[in-house]
Amino acid sequence: MAILTKEEAKKYIDKALSYAKADETAVSISGGRTGNIRYARNTVSTSGESNEIQLSVTSVFGKRIGSSSINELDDASLKKAVERSEEIAQLAPENPEYMPMLGPQPEQSAATFSTATDKINPDYRAQLAIDSIEPCNAAGLVAAGYLEDFSGFVARGNSKGQFNYNTSTSVDFSVTVRTEDGTGSGYAIRDFNDVSLLNSKDVTTVAMQKAQASKGAQAIEPGKYTVILEPTAAGDLLRLMFGGLDARSADEGRSYMSKKGGGTRLGEKLFDERVTIISDPANTEIPLAPWDGDGMPLKKTVWVENGVVKNLAYSRYWAEKKGVPPLSRPGGGGFGGGGFGGGGFIFSGGDQSVADMISNTERGVLVTRFWYIRAVDPQTLLFTGLTRDGTFYIEDGKIKFPLKNFRFNESPIIMLNNIEALGKPQRVGGSMIPPMKIRDFTFSSLSDAV
Amino acid sequence: MKRRDFIHLSGLGLGALMTPGVMAMGNPVSAERLIEPGIDAAAKKLLADTALNATKAKGATYTDVRIGRYLSQSIFTREKNVQNIANTETFGVGIRVIANGTWGFSATSDVTPDGIKKCAETAVAIAKANSKLQKEPVVLAPEKGYGEVTWNTPIKKNAMAVPVKEKIDLMLAANNAAMDNGAAFVNSALFMINEQKYFASTDGSYIDQDVHRLWPNLTVTAVDKASGGFRSRQGLSTPMGMGYEYMDGTPSEKIPNAAGFNSYRYSYDMVEDAITAAKQAKEKITAKSVVPGKYDLVLDPDHLGLTIHESIGHPLELDRVLGYEANYAGTSFATLDKWKSGNFKYGSDIVNVIADKTQPYSLGNMGYDDEGVKCKEWDLIKDGVLVNYQAIRDQVGILGEKESHGCSFADNWSSVQFQRMANVSLKPGKEKMNPMDMIKNVEKGIYILGRGSFSIDQQRYNFQFGGTVFYEIKNGEIVGMLEDVAYQSNTQEFWNSCSAICDKDDYRFMGTFFDGKGQPSQSSAVSHGSSTTRFDGVNVINTARSI
Structure with missing residues (x-):
C-alpha cells in the first residue's frame, strides 16, 4: 500500500491544492518500505522493516515560506495541513533568495525501479545474511554485515501545474570479515537498484579472501x-x-x-x-x-x-x-x-x-x-x-x-x-x-x- | 539527506523482526506548538500499562515502554538573511521485550490503547521469531523499580518559549558584528531540542523526563580574492544541556584564555565571539605556516573534548570491544585482556577519566537512561590505568558487575535503545594552575583552541586532529598565530605524554549533537569536560598544499 500509483498520488495532490489560498503552493507525497538486517559475530543482531507515507505542503506568500506535513491522507487532514502550512508561512521572515515555483516540465522516464527489490521480504533478507554468515562460520572467520533496502515513490505537484512522479528502489550491502584472532580483516560493499544483481555470498567471498590474506x-x-x-x-x-x-x-x-x-x-x-x-x-x-x-x-x-x-x-x-x-x-x-x-x-x-x-x-x-x-x-x-x-x-x-x-x-x-x-x-x-x-x-x- | 531521514515510521508490517531506527525528524509544526504540553503523566501511565499487560499476556518476561514526544526548532541565517526556520514534532511509542530469552522491538505512532496493544504484541512476536537465531539468551543485570518519578534538565529559560524574533535578532546581530569586522561570509544556526520521554518497565518504574539541549553555531569566513585564499573560524560555543540562558553572555562565565580573548563556560556571548572570529579569520589567511616537528601541545577544553571523545570515549564502549560494531564504527584496541591485566597504562599518572550522565549542563545529563537505570558516575581510567568500560544491562555482566552503568539511549521513540557513550571527561588537575601558568613552562609548543578536522582509525590507535585557531609558544610566551597545523599520535602514546592539567576553575565542556553509531545510524548527544591540558613532544604536520 505504501507505493501509490501516479493517478492516486495526483488525486491527493490535486485535492490538497484545491484547499490552498497562498500565492504559490507545492504538495509532495513520498512513501515506501525500508527494510534492513544487521549481523555481527556470525549472528543476526537486528532486522526490521517499516512502511511510511508522508504528504508535505509548502505555501508561499510573497517571499514568505511555510511548510507542514502529515501521515494521513483523508480530506480533513489534507485541509488542515494546507492551513497549517499557510499559517506558518505568514509568520515566517522573508527569504530574499526565494525563487518562484516552476510550471509544467517536459516528461522524462527513469529506470530507477526494480520489481525484484520491491518484493524483498524478511525471509529474503535473512537468506542474504545466512549466505554471508555460513561460509564464514565454515572457514572459522567472523562476519559482521548490514543490508538495507528501499522501495518507494515520490510525487509532487504545485499550483502552477507542475506534476512529477517517480518510483525507485535501492539496496546497499556491506560486510566486514575478520579472522578469529583479530589479526586479519576484509571488507566488500555493493549497491544496486535491482537486488537480483546482488549475490551476498560472492561479495562475502571477497571480504573473506581479504581477511585471510591480510593476516x-x-x-x-x-x-x-x-x-x-x-x-x-x-x-x-x-x-x-x-x-x-x-x-x-x-x-x-x-x-x-x-x-x-x-x-x-x-x-x-x-x-x-x-x-x-x-x-x-x-x-x-x-x-x-x-x-x-x-x-x-x-x-x-x-x-x-x-x-x-x-x-x-x-x-x-x-x-x-x-x-x-x-x-x-x-x-x-x-x-x-x-x-x-x-x-x-x-x-x-x-x-x-x-x-x-x-x-x-x-x-x-x-x-x-x-x-x-x-x-x-x-x-x-x-x-x-x-x-x-x-x-x-x-x-x-x-x-x-x-x-x-x-x-x-x-x-x-x-x-x-x-x-x-x-x-x-x-x-x-x-x-x-x-x-x-x-x-x-x-x-x-x-x-x-x- | 538520506532517504530514511525523511521517511519516518508509523505502523509495522507483520514479519518485521526489529524495527529499524528510522530517524523520525518529525512533522513541521508552528513555533507555538513547541510550548503546548503533551499528554500528562497519568495518561502516559495508563498507556504504558496497556503495553506491559499486553506483552505479559503474550509471554514476555521483560518489557520496557518508551512514550516519546520529540520537539525541535532549528534556525539558519546567513549574513543579513534568515534562510530557514524549522519546527518539528514527533510523537510515538517504542516497546522492547524479552521473550524466549531474546530481544524484540516494535514502534508505532498510533499512541492509542489499540495501537499500543498491537505494537506490544508485534514486539513479542518479533522476539519469538528472533529467538530461532539466538545463540545465548539475554541476561539482564538487575535493576530496581523506582515507582513514579520525574526528572527535568535544570534549565532557567525554555528555549522553545523564547520568541523566534528574539533569537533571529541575536543571530543577525552576531552576523552583522562579524561583517562589520571584516568577514566576507557568516553563517549562524541555532538548534533547540526538547525530548519529553516517558519510560515504564516491568521492573516497576514509571519515569517521566523532560530533557532540553541547545546548540548555537557560528562559521565566519574571510576571503582574500587577490591571493585566492580563504579561511573560516568556527564559533567557540558548544552544545549544552541547557535552556536559552546559555545565550545570555553572562560575564562571569567568560574564561579568559591564554591567547588574550574569551572562552565560554556555561554562557555564550555570540556577538562578542563573532567579532573575535571575524578578526581571527582574516588573521588566519596570512598567519605563519607551521614548521613540522615535535611540539608540546597546550589544548583548550573546547578542542580537547573531541580528542577525548575519539580516543577514550569510543574505544571504551563495551559493545565495540566485543565486535558488534565491526562493520561500521569498528572495534577497539582496548581489549578485555588489557583491562583484565589491571595494569594497562592508558595514560600518565595524572590522567583520571570518568564517565557519567550526571554533570549539570552536560548533554548526557539525565535522571535515568533509556532502560530505566538511574544515571551515575564511574571511573574509566584511574591514575593512568584502564579500569572500566561503558556497558548496559545486557552486557555489564561480562565485566563481572551486577549493576548497569546507565548509558543506554535511543535517539527516538522509533529507534531501539543500545549502549551509547556517556559524558566522558578528564578530571581537572589538583594543583592550582591556569592556562597562562601552563604556557609559562612551555619552551616550544602550540596552543590549540576549537574544533578542526578529526580522524581516527577503526580500533582507535592512530589519530590526526586539527583545530580552529593555533598559537605558537616560544620560551613560555605566545609569539603569534600559526596555520596549517595538525597533530598525529597514537592513543596510548599521546595520553602517556600528558604532563600537566589545569585546575577546576578552567574546567569546561565540549560537546556534540551528532555522535553516530549503529546501522541504521542513530545520533546521540554527549559532552566532554576537561581543563586546559599539556601533552609533550607530539608530532605536528604541516597541512598546506598547492593545487
Missing part, C-alpha cells in the same frame, strides 16, 4: 607510494570533490573551484587529461530520477572533459544573479533512485581490471577502502583518513605481503594530476568509478589497527 601485516615506512585504489577506495575520495562542482561557492571565493583574483576555474585544465566526469540520468547502471528538487529536468552534463572544468552547478537563484541558465548536479534533488550521498557521477576509465593493474605494477600499495575521511583544508581539498580492511604491498606485478594500515593526507585534486592508469568503472555508492593507479600518493603515518 600478519608488515610495516613499511610511510611516504609517497604508487597506489592502486580499488573502486571503493577511489570512490571514497572522489565523492568528496563532487560537492565542489558548484558555481556559487566558487564565485564567492570559498571553494577549490575559486580562481585567484576572483571568479571560477570554469574552462581551466585542473586535472590529468584522462579525467572526464559526466552525469547522465539515463545511464542504466546508475539510473537517476529525471528531475531535481525544483522539478527541473536533469540533463546529461559534462562536468570535466579531458581534465578541463566544463560546467559548474548553478542554483536557480545564482543563475539568475549571474545571467546564466540554471544547472543541477545529481545528488541535490532528493527525488529517489540514486543521486543521494554524492552519487550520480560517471567517471571515465579504461578496460583494465584491478588484477591487470597489479600485474603492471613494479612496486606499489593496493588499497581496498579508506576510513574516517575528514577535510583538513577546504581550499586545497586536502583530506586525511586511513586505509582499512585489506592493504597489500605489490612488487614485480604480484601481491607480496599484507601491509599495516596507513594514514593518508592527500587531495583528490592532486591525485587526479598523478594518474598512471584508470581501470574499468564499477558502480560504487551510486556513481561509476574506475580503479585507479596513482603515483606519489601521500601516506603520513602507520596505524596498528586491523
